[in-house]
Amino acid sequence: MLTAFNTWLSDNASVLEVWGGFVVSSMLNLASHAGVKTQMSSCRVKDVSSAIGKIARKGYKDPIAEMTDLVGARIVVLLSKDLKVVASLLSSNGHWDVQLARDPEEEVAQSPEKFDYQSLHYELRAKAGVIIDGVSVPEGLCCELQIRTLMQHAYAEVAHDSIYKSTWPAPVKARRYIASSAALIDTADHLFCETMEILAEENRERGELLEQLSELYDAKISPSKIKDQKLNMIILDEFDEELQGQDTLLEINDLLTRKSYIASRIKERAVSDPFWAQPITILAYWLVSRSPHEVFDKWPFAGSHDALDMIYSDLGLNH
Template sequence: MGLDDFEHRLSAAQPELRQWGKYVSELIEEIASSRNIKLQMLSSRVKEVESAVGKLSRKKYRDPMLEMTDLVGVRAVCLLSPDVETLCLALESYAGLDIRKSRDTSKEYEGAPDKFGYQSHHYEIRAKVDTLIGGVKVSSNTCCELQLRTLMQHAYAEVVHDSIYKSSWSAPTRAVRFVSSSAALIETADHLFCETMNILDSEMQGRGQLLEQLTAIYDSQTHNSKFKDQKFNMMVLDELTPIIEDDTADEVARFMSERSYIGERIVSRIDSDAFWSQPVSVLTYFLAHTQPSALKELWPFAESEDALEKIYSDLGRKYHCE
């Protein structure tokens, strides 16, 4: 194919390329949303005619319209690597399009574990048959290149792409070493952030399970359907963690079953203070009974001290003398 012919065909294909890029971009957004993945960035671009023509001088193509797979591209950026991996698995199981992985840098580095550099997942995405999208015919030969990476990997790529790898001159050895070091740090940081999120998720799961148990106890005692402030309840549980044991929920259930009057007191106060509508109120009663001093020391909300005083009084204790 001659240069003029390619330039003419590429110019004519611009509407098709834009439409295909938009379609793929919307598909990625839909897949990410269905898996509760928040994309940090999602962009679509059609390669400029001048850039594509310039690429012909550097690489040989029999038919660049078919072989140049990045004439339209989509880039999706996730916060951390587990989200990228989830998206990759979803794409590879998606049957509606012809999706093929063209590059996986993690596999490339398996054979060179001492090297660090650019990281990304690349896919070639095509329609299985010629398709009409938004009034524009998209050929099954039209390829969209999708790049998936983390936010830190994206920052690395943006810094080094033009200044190091696409530069017209050879970058100084010191600069190359610096970017290699930064790639290693990025991989380490991603690992540390992932481990941090795992720890936080584990803690949140434990507190969430405890809150569900407290809610069941609270509901059985009060039959109250008023709004329950999850954020407030979780904050209280977080602050009281040092005096909460693995069997606390069972102990609270036993404690409440032996003191039916507590549920009645809670119900009588529901309209006076939002605190009494919260499941942590039953936990507070239990801790005021078993660990009164520690509870007062750890209690995080001064505005709820009136409620605490009532709880101590209900249990026959003096709040200001404990």
């Protein structure tokens, strides 16, 4: 059996590599379209000596069918909230059948007091007729996919060979420290996820206002392709108090209608100065018209004070 398996693995190494590479590239593409930023990725084909050692340990009778990690792929994301998004995308690819091989959430439910290795493991088996770059992938060929966070990856890299795969049993203190680090990683991930939720909620209203300002700018001035989101969001943040409880969009639209020259001047200036291509310029006119003595000193970008001077001049006001 071992001779036949050895020959099969050597003969099919390139097919396994193509299959693993396809899994990685497909998942990176799906993650990108879902707005998930991946931190790293990899794939590897199991070498013969490692495979034969595993056969001896596990007692496989048909290692080609039973060994799920002859080719392995890994996708690393930032936080645990990203894990769920990427995992939900697996069934979107029609080239494989998906089976969850290891679910850390289930393990936590069974032993909530235990902190350990947390990666998600999936078995992706090729469907019939899969051809990648001219290479025919045998039906049922398995690629084991690991999905983990960046912190889980760091933990696994330290603990895998040094603790769990070590030739000799690790000392009690070492195992205690590695368990403590797993608990810290779990806590840090939870805090990071909560922080991201708070930030997302905080920025949601400003993001919606910026989108509305952009639509109004495009309709009243001209479509702009050089919008600087950071600049616009910083100004929205700086004048957050002035925007509270106001029907800002309606009032800006009314201002641009009453003073129709504003639109033409913004459009002329946008040709040579990117500041005027920002949706925030129409908000600046509104702010200055309401509180001329406060806006200039509160403006967060000294580099655009000249442009702000023009706004005051256009409105016939002083700061």
